[in-house]
Amino acid sequence: MPVSAPRLEIANVIAGYTPGHPILRGVNLKAEPGHITVILGPNGAGKSTLLKVIFGFLTPEHGAVRLAGSDLSNLPPHQHIEHGIALLPQGRSVFPELSVLENIELGGWSMRSDRKRLREAVEAMFARYPHLRPLQHRVAGSLSGGQQRAVEIARMLVANPSVLLIDEPSAGLSPIVAHQVYQELVALKDEGRTVLLVDQDVRAAIAIADYVYVLNSGKNDIEGDRAAFEGDLGAMVRGWLGV
Amino acid sequence: MLSVFFLKSGERRGWRAWAGIGFWVAVLFALVLYGLIGTRLFFLSTLGTVFMYIVLTQAWNILGGYGGYLNFGMVTFFGTGAYTSAILFHYFGLSPFLTAPVAGLTAAIAGLLIGIPTLRLRGAYFALVTMIVTLAVQILALNLRYTQGALGIYMQPLGLSPLNVERLFYFLFLGLAVLVTLLVYAIERSNIGGALVAIREDEDAAEIIGVKTTEVKWVANAIACFIAGVVGGLYAQRIMYIEPTGTFSFDISLNTVLMAVIGGPGTWQGPLIGTPLVLLVADALRVTFTSEVNRAIFSVVVIIIALYIPGGVMGVLERWRRRGRETSANDVSAPERAA
Amino acid sequence: MLNQIATIIADGILLGLIYAIAGVGLSLVLGVMGIVNVAHSAFLMLGSFFAFELFRRLAIDPTISFFLAFPVFFAVGVIVYRMLITRVELAPQTQGLVAMFGLMVLVESLGTIAWTTDTRVITAAYTNRSILVGPIMLANVKLIAGALALLLIIAFWAFLRYTLTGRAIRAMGQNRFAAMTVGINVQALSTIMFGLGIACAGSAGVTLGMVFPFSPNTQILWLAWAFLVVILGGLGNVANTLLAGLVVGLIQTGVAAFLPFDYVYLVLYVMLAVILVVRREGLSGAVHRWI
Numbered sequence: 059m060p061v062s063a064p065r066l067e068i069a070n071v072i073a074g075y076t077p078g079h080p081i082l083r084g085v086n087l088k089a090e091p092g093h094i095t096v097i098l099g100p101n102g103a104g105k106s107t108l109l110k111v112i113f114g115f116l117t118p119e120h121g122a123v124r125l126a127g128s129d130l131s132n133l134p135p136h137q138h139i140e141h142g143i144a145l146l147p148q149g150r151s152v153f154p155e156l157s158v159l160e161n162i163e164l165g166g167w168s169m170r171s172d173r174k175r176l177r178e179a180v181e182a183m184f185a186r187y188p189h190l191r192p193l194q195h196r197v198a199g200s201l202s203g204g205q206q207r208a209v210e211i212a213r214m215l216v217a218n219p220s221v222l223l224i225d226e227p228s229a230g231l232s233p234i235v236a237h238q239v240y241q242e243l244v245a246l247k248d249e250g251r252t253v254l255l256v257d258q259d260v261r262a263a264i265a266i267a268d269y270v271y272v273l274n275s276g277k278n279d280i281e282g283d284r285a286a287f288e289g290d291l292g293a294m295v296r297g298w299l300g301v
Numbered sequence: 302m303l304s305v306f307f308l309k310s311g312e313r314r315g316w317r318a319w320a321g322i323g324f325w326v327a328v329l330f331a332l333v334l335y336g337l338i339g340t341r342l343f344f345l346s347t348l349g350t351v352f353m354y355i356v357l358t359q360a361w362n363i364l365g366g367y368g369g370y371l372n373f374g375m376v377t378f379f380g381t382g383a384y385t386s387a388i389l390f391h392y393f394g395l396s397p398f399l400t401a402p403v404a405g406l407t408a409a410i411a412g413l414l415i416g417i418p419t420l421r422l423r424g425a426y427f428a429l430v431t432m433i434v435t436l437a438v439q440i441l442a443l444n445l446r447y448t449q450g451a452l453g454i455y456m457q458p459l460g461l462s463p464l465n466v467e468r469l470f471y472f473l474f475l476g477l478a479v480l481v482t483l484l485v486y487a488i489e490r491s492n493i494g495g496a497l498v499a500i501r502e503d504e505d506a507a508e509i510i511g512v513k514t515t516e517v518k519w520v521a522n523a524i525a526c527f528i529a530g531v532v533g534g535l536y537a538q539r540i541m542y543i544e545p546t547g548t549f550s551f552d553i554s555l556n557t558v559l560m561a562v563i564g565g566p567g568t569w570q571g572p573l574i575g576t577p578l579v580l581l582v583a584d585a586l587r588v589t590f591t592s593e594v595n596r597a598i599f600s601v602v603v604i605i606i607a608l609y610i611p612g613g614v615m616g617v618l619e620r621w622r623r624r625g626r627e628t629s630a631n632d633v634s635a636p637e638r639a640a
Numbered sequence: 641m642l643n644q645i646a647t648i649i650a651d652g653i654l655l656g657l658i659y660a661i662a663g664v665g666l667s668l669v670l671g672v673m674g675i676v677n678v679a680h681s682a683f684l685m686l687g688s689f690f691a692f693e694l695f696r697r698l699a700i701d702p703t704i705s706f707f708l709a710f711p712v713f714f715a716v717g718v719i720v721y722r723m724l725i726t727r728v729e730l731a732p733q734t735q736g737l738v739a740m741f742g743l744m745v746l747v748e749s750l751g752t753i754a755w756t757t758d759t760r761v762i763t764a765a766y767t768n769r770s771i772l773v774g775p776i777m778l779a780n781v782k783l784i785a786g787a788l789a790l791l792l793i794i795a796f797w798a799f800l801r802y803t804l805t806g807r808a809i810r811a812m813g814q815n816r817f818a819a820m821t822v823g824i825n826v827q828a829l830s831t832i833m834f835g836l837g838i839a840c841a842g843s844a845g846v847t848l849g850m851v852f853p854f855s856p857n858t859q860i861l862w863l864a865w866a867f868l869v870v871i872l873g874g875l876g877n878v879a880n881t882l883l884a885g886l887v888v889g890l891i892q893t894g895v896a897a898f899l900p901f902d903y904v905y906l907v908l909y910v911m912l913a914v915i916l917v918v919r920r921e922g923l924s925g926a927v928h929r930w931i
Contacts, residue, residue, distance in 0.1 A: 113821070139823035151818040153811040160807050168823040170804055213822060369734040373741060418913040425676035426871075428737055430912060432678075433864040437909040440902045501734065551860070555745060562738055597749035604742035607735045608727040 063091035063220035063252045064126030064142070066112070071121035071131075073111045080119060081107045083276040091220070094243060094253040096263045099273035105256045106148065108273070109223050112254070113138055113145045125221065139168045144219035148226040152206045152213075154199025158190055161198050161209050165216030176216075183212040204235035211242060221252040228259055240266050264288060317622065325573070329479065336471045345467040347584065349539075351577050352474035353532060357553075358560045358572035359481045360528035364521040365558070366566030367494055369501030370424050374431035376553040377415075377438050378408040378526040382533025383548050387454040388447055390537075397456070397538040401531045408530025409523045411438075416522040421515055423504070435549055442545035453544030456537055470539050474532075481528055486569045497521055498567070555596075562603055565615025574614045643775045648897050650776050652890035654786035658847050660885020661789035662862060663869030664796055664878060665840035671875030672813035672833050675728060678740040681863035682747035683713065683838050687845015688762075688854045689755060695762050702762055706788050706846040713842025717835035725834055726827070744859075751856030759855045767850075785847040792843055796836075797878040809833050861905075868908060871915050 066089040074080035082104045089095040099105050110116040112123050114135040123131045125141060133141070153161050162183050166176040184191045187208055193201065198209055207227070214222070224243065228236035236259075244266050247253050257263035264270060264287045272279040332348070339345055357375055364370045382404035386397035397404070415434055419427040442448045459466055488494045496517045499507035508514050537543050556579065564575020579599070586595050606613055612620075666680040690712065691705040700708075724743060728736040761767075766780040800806035812819040812826055812833075819826055848854065848862065865888065873884030895907045 115820075134825075135820040136823050136825040139821075145821045147818060147821060151815055151821070153814045153818065155814055156807060156811060160811075163804065164808060164811050164819075164822050164824070167804070167808060217823070369732075371734060371737055371741075415913075418916045422916060424733060425737060426916060428741070429676065429678065429863070429867050430916070432860065433867065433912065434909055436861060436864060437905050440905050444900065444902055551857075558738070558741065591753070593749050593752040597746055597753065600742045600746035600749060604724065604739045604746070607738040607742060608724075608731055611732070611735055 063250055065090055066143075066221050066252055066254060067122075067124040068108070068112065069122045069124060071108070071111055071118045071123065073107065073116050073118040073121075075116070077119070081276050082111065082118070084121070084278075085273065085276070086278055087271050087281075089221070089252050089254045090269070091252045092247060092250045093268035094247045094255055094266050096267040096270045097254065097256045097273060098260055098263065098270060099279070102275075103273040104276040105273060106225060107276075109145065109225050109254075109256055112223055113143065139217050139219065142218075142220040143223065144214045144217065144221070145223045146210060146214050146225060146227060148229060150203070150206055150210075150230075152198040152201075152209050154197070156198060157195050158198050158201070158209050159194040162190075162194075162212050162216055165213035168217050179216045179218065183216055186215070187212050203231055204238075207231060207235065207239060211239075215246075219251070222246060222254065224253065224255045224257075226257055226259075227255070228257070228262060236262065321570070325570075332475060336468060336475065339468075340464065342464055342467055345464070345471050347580070349467055349471040349474050351580050352471070352478045353536065354556060354560060354580060355478040355572050355576045356474060356481050356532050357529055357557045358564070358576050359478070359485050359569075360525040360532075361557045361561050362485060362566060362569075362572055363488060363525045364497070364518065365525075366561055366568070366571065367489070367497035367501065368518060368521055369497075370420065370518060370522070371428040371558065372431045372522075372525070372554075373428050373558065374433075374435040374554050375525075375529055375557045376549055376551065377431065377435045378412055378529035379533040379536070379553060380435075380438065380442070380549040381408045381411045382530030383537040383543050384442060384448055384454075384533075385530065386534035387456060387537045387543050390456060391449075391454050392447075397534045401534040404534030405527040405529075405531035408533065409527040411530075412522050412526025413519065416519055420518040420522060432554070435551060435554065439545050439549040442549065448545070451544060451546075453542055454537075456541045456543075458541065459538070466539075470535070473535060477532065477535075482569055482573065484524075485572075489569055493517060493521065501567070552596075559599055559603055561613075562606055563613050565613040565618075567612075568615045571613060571615045578614070644897075646774075646776050647778075648893045649890065650773075650778055651782065652893035653886055654778070654782040654889070655851070655892060656886035656889025657786040657789040657793070657882075658844070658851060658885075659865050659869050659888050660882045661792055661840065661844040661847060662866040663873065663885060664793060664881050665837035665844065666866050667870045667873060667875055667877070667881045668796075668809075668840075669834060669837040670870065671877070672809055673725075673729075673830055675725065675834075676737060676740060677837065678737070678863070679744040679747055680837070680841055680866060681859040681861075682744045682751070683716070683841035684845040684848055684862050684866070685751055685854060685856055685859035686716075686747065687713065687842040688849030689751065689760075689845075689856075690842060691846040691849045692755075692760055692762055695764065701764055702846055702850045703784060703788065706843050709842035709846050710839045714835040714839035716842070717838025718831055720838065721831050721834040725830075729830075744863075748856050748859055751859075755856055757855050757857050759853045759858075760849075761853045762849050764850070781850050785850045789844070789847050792840065793878060793882050796840065797882075800878060805829075805832070864905070864908060864912075868912055868915075871912060 068085055068087045071082050071085045072080045073082045085104070085108060087095070087097070097105050097108065107116065111118050111131070114130070114133050114137070118131050121131070122129045125143065130138070130141065138145070153164065156164070159180070162180050163176065166179050169176050169179065184194065190208055190212060193205065198206060201209065227239045227243065231239065240262055243253055243255065255263055264284060267284045267287070269281070269283050270287045271281045336345070357379065361372055361375050365372055385404040385407040386400045389395045389400045389403065390397060415430065419430045443450050448454070459469070461469065496507065496512045496514070499512055500514050500517065504514055560575040560579045561572055562575070563579055564573065565571030583595055583599070586598065590598070610616060662684055666677055669675050669677045669680070687709050690709050691702040694700040694705045694708070695702060720743070724739065728739050731739065764781070766784065769780045770777050771780055771783065800810055808819065808824050809829060809832070812824060812829055816826055869881060869884045869888055872887060873880040891907065891911070892904050895904050
């Protein structure tokens, strides 16, 4: 499923929850199509806040979130999917009392006016993740952690988004499942999507990264491509993050 | 146990706080003076009612204002007290002046019976159940033999002139209002007050840091119900005749919430401001409007205050005070406590 | 004796359907939006008066008013949501509860201004007729009201279960944040949900008015019934609410057969208290998740 994705650009964003006390104090970054862009940083650096700003849960006081050049910073969260931006939240986020099928179907909420297209998109997800098909009538909350993650990823992909915001995808998962999730992120990148990954698992994230930004205290710290981070720089960051 | 009430929070008071206390002391002196020399029955009686409601509203304030658990049925405990005193008089000839503590105790027990199942849950359930229980208790009063059903119970006249009766209750309720206000003031500065505020702000967090939330709520509720019961017992003597519909009137519950919310819940001054405000405005409005229109107006006021002016009159005063103190600061004042 | 028991059961089921419909709106608004709509019963009362006025002025049968009430009260609900509930959702819980309480008193007071506190009944052509079903004597009006209630409950159940919008509403109740990430406009959907809750109250009020005498200030009693059903059935689940309604109806007719009618309310409180204690975990869990 090749996708032609736009570039996501964060320009000098200042944002926070109380006026006058910003958590992000001037962040700049670019996420290129067909690349995995990783954001690292210690706890409280503003990684999750940045995703909230990009997805519209938080309006920046200053700066812009640009997608293919147009500013999205005032777009409410629910309209992001229509612009091709999807968010995979941290932790479990399935609708626990709905079935797998219903969960995935709701991923296509933005195309609800065209039911045929929606049905096809849902079907495409079962084709992509065949192991979900036998589970489709199970209640999502009753599935294992890994299966739930698969449902969440499928739900995110129904509307075929070109920009993926991924928040801590492996938290709480077994190493094997976590590995599969990272492989899936690589596959999604290879399809041409723009992937922005926020992670605490520095090693795993750098292993699949095309470009890495480190945030510290709400500001850009260091950055570089994977090669730079796999060498001494990586060891330095790991020590510095206490990993 | 009592010592917790006297643990100071270690906050230093500025001259404004002392001026505030001075103001209330001056008001108290003026009221005592008026009670001694006043001869207008209407004024004595109206002020007596104001004091009575101050006591009830302060009682509501303990759990409702500080703890955020809204009791929409204060009248249940007030009425329980009234009936306790009336029954003790009717069958044993005991004067409500003697039995008021018993009335309080009965009401406190009723409060525990209602509080134990509901106070473990979050505020909304307590609020709804307190409102509903009034109905159940009213039905009990209508059907039990001891309460004489709809016939009601007559109390013995005190053998004083009407003016002196009003004067007596004027001072009784004024004294109670002062006592209960002092109690609330003490609670505000005690561990219990702190625990209640913690519960209101974030009950989970309060529990995690070791506040015994359930017990604190039980205690606060029992104290409030005790006070309401005492007031009810005295009220029975004051109006001389009680029957289920009037004694368990939902309006009494409504008024206490109204007065606390308008004056400023969670402050010891709130009821002192809200009660006279509501009662005097209601009296003034009654000349032009029916009581239903009156209620409709007040309910709109309550909605507006709850949603747009948190903290009522006291909240507004507090914001003014803070603004005055931060004249030099150019940034926006600290936001109201978030949801 | 057996006939008597059968009558009690049939009566209880019919009443139970009506209680269930009185509780459904409350349960959904609480379960999905986390709002304790204390004013729910005030809208039930308005529903009864809606039928009362249409019947008195235009001789429109309550059965028709039942269907008319739904869109009318939906609009009322949308207006109330836009004017008030959007603010309530932003306010701290205590503040929101006070505001909802204020709304209840406001609606009740307006009702009293319009209709006084006199007790009213709606006397349609079939009101005092009964029908013999086998050995059981059933009041026509209860049969009609019960059937209407069942219809509405099934419609609600099907809507939430089988339509995409219904599923989105349930999804919003289960995980509001995730609902936003899939593109659900929770504000718009909450407006619809609250509108449906009040619409349900309006129609339920019509059925209540067909069966019971009513006045503006007896609405709190109805709140007690609706709340009991909600507590018993849990939040936001139509099928459970239906079951809870039936249980409450059966208990009521059962108790009323042995005790003076007034004691039903005492049983009600005792039940409420017991359920609150027993269901503690489930309920606090639910509220936790949703508020």
